[in-house]
Amino acid sequence: MRWVIVGAGAVGGVVGGRLAAAGQDVVLVARGAHLDALRRDGLALHSPEGRQTLRLPAVGAVTEHEWCPGDVAVLAVKGMDTPDVLRPLATVAPPETPVLCLQNGVANECAALRVFPNVYGVWVILPATHLAPGVVVAHSAPTPGGLDLGRVPGGVDDTAKALAAGLREAGFASEARADIMRWKYAKLLTNLGNAIQALCGPDAEGIDTVDALLRTEAADVLRVAGIDVATEAEEAERRKGLLAIKPVEGTPRGGGSSWQSLARGTGTVEADYLNGEIVLLGRLHGVATPANELVRQLVNRAAREGTRPGALTPTQFLSLLP
Numbered sequence: 060m061r062w063v064i065v066g067a068g069a070v071g072g073v074v075g076g077r078l079a080a081a082g083q084d085v086v087l088v089a090r091g092a093h094l095d096a097l098r099r100d101g102l103a104l105h106s107p108e109g110r111q112t113l114r115l116p117a118v119g120a121v122t123e124h125e126w127c128p129g130d131v132a133v134l135a136v137k138g139m140d141t142p143d144v145l146r147p148l149a150t151v152a153p154p155e156t157p158v159l160c161l162q163n164g165v166a167n168e169c170a171a172l173r174v175f176p177n178v179y180g181v182w183v184i185l186p187a188t189h190l191a192p193g194v195v196v197a198h199s200a201p202t203p204g205g206l207d208l209g210r211v212p213g214g215v216d217d218t219a220k221a222l223a224a225g226l227r228e229a230g231f232a233s234e235a236r237a238d239i240m241r242w243k244y245a246k247l248l249t250n251l252g253n254a255i256q257a258l259c260g261p262d263a264e265g266i267d268t269v270d271a272l273l274r275t276e277a278a279d280v281l282r283v284a285g286i287d288v289a290t291e292a293e294e295a296e297r298r299k300g301l302l303a304i305k306p307v308e309g310t311p312r313g314g315g316s317s318w319q320s321l322a323r324g325t326g327t328v329e330a331d332y333l334n335g336e337i338v339l340l341g342r343l344h345g346v347a348t349p350a351n352e353l354v355r356q357l358v359n360r361a362a363r364e365g366t367r368p369g370a371l372t373p374t375q376f377l378s379l380l381p
Contacts, residue, residue: 248278
């Protein structure tokens with residue numbers, strides 16, 4: 060089994076690096092200065108346990124990799140980039156290639172199912188950072204994170220079991236689950252706060268109030284839509300003892316994926332596939348979602364305009380709500 064990590068950023072880079080360090084076959088797909096650094100200097104993987112540099116094959120696009128039976132396409136790009144990956148991937152990868160959606164949100168799996176029959180969702184609990192080309196940081200040790208997975212739309216097969224076993228060999232907590240999308244919707248609720256964290260900063264006073272408002276809207280929408288979601292008790296039990304966040308020399312723990320997008324000035328964030336998912340469901344089912352719509356608009360504007368994290372306060376956000 061060869062893991063082709065499509066999007067070797069924070070999560071993808073940590074997963075690819077840990078797999079390679081465990082002796083598994085890994086290819087990284089990256090772009091720009093990050094790709095140049097990977098090719099020149101290797102992947103620098105930092106963690107509370109130390110630093111290591113891994114020399115791995117790195118390509119600039121899925122079409123540059125020679126796909127073979129036994130390859131696994133691990134999608135680790137953000138939701139807005141998924142269609143741009145799937146179109147070329149479908150022209151070069153064998154149709155039976157397993158596609159592992161190592162991503163936030165719940166739209167990537169359906170997009171992948173349009174072109175590949177063997178799609179697997181992943182419940183990602185992995186605190187990781189990517190701010191400098193060629194460098195990824197895992198903030199938890201000894202277990203870097205949890206990566207439960209399952210076949211989409213449901214079920215567990217031999218491939219799911221093999222993928223979970225490979226991830227466990229690399230040090231991750233990973234179980235094969237028949238109901239993986241219930242868990243991905245639960246993670247979606249957690250990720251609704253990514254945008255407000257990026258706008259206000261992770262430690263802003265009053266941010267918990269906004270986060271609770273976003274989740275309340277989402278819970279109402281999911282209930283009306285009839286979508287089954289893993290309960291808070293289930294998630295709490297699964298997360299118990301999973302992570303141990305520790306200092307990493309030279310890399311303070313910042314914010315999540317959207318915070319990092321603003322910090323790096325990428326020009327885009329994935330809010331349309333997080334808060335925007337709730338907005339979409341609200342429009343389909345006649346449920347108002349003003350807080351999720353406002354935070355979606357504001358963080359997209361911040362990304363376009365190059366606004367740094369922390370430019371807004373939670374109080375200012377609440378004052379803008381209709």
